[in-house]
Amino acid sequence: MINYSDTASATPVRASRLMATLMGxxxxxxxxxxxxxxYIALFVAEPLSWATWMPISRGHxxxxxxxxxxxMLWVMPLIGIFGAWVGLQGGRKPLAYxxxxxxxxxxxxxxxxxxxxxxxxx
Numbered sequence: 001m002i003n004y005s006d007t008a009s010a011t012p013v014r015a016s017r018l019m020a021t022l023m024g025x026x027x028x029x030x031x032x033x034x035x036x037x038x039y040i041a042l043f044v045a046e047p048l049s050w051a052t053w054m055p056i057s058r059g060h061x062x063x064x065x066x067x068x069x070x071x072m073l074w075v076m077p078l079i080g081i082f083g084a085w086v087g088l089q090g091g092r093k094p095l096a097y098x099x100x101x102x103x104x105x106x107x108x109x110x111x112x113x114x115x116x117x118x119x120x121x122x
Contacts, residue, residue, distance in 0.1 A: 047114035
């Protein structure tokens with residue numbers, strides 16, 4: 001078998017406490033969006049529909065689970081968890097941190113921009 005990577009970087013890296021916390025936070029965000037949407041929508045729906053220029057339904061149930069702005073809220077953290085796990089298995093710790101930080105960072109930027117900047121900038 002041909003291996004193009006050096007053996008030190010190809011060995012799986014054990015998840016640190018910070019990595020496990022970030023992966024857990026992504027899981028909490030994803031499950032909260034899916035299972036408590038009626039409560040989370042009060043804080044998240046308006047900023048996200050402003051950022052994506054697409055309306056988000058605040059209705060009950062799972063009718064719009066696969067609609068564009070809504071699916072971004074719960075699939076991105078799941079992809080982040082999976083990508084971090086793959087990065088750790090491949091021995092790529094910076095890639096794993098990027099995977100868990102991007103979904104949380106994007107959500108924080110949208111929420112921060114919408115709620116913290118003056119309304120003239122919207």
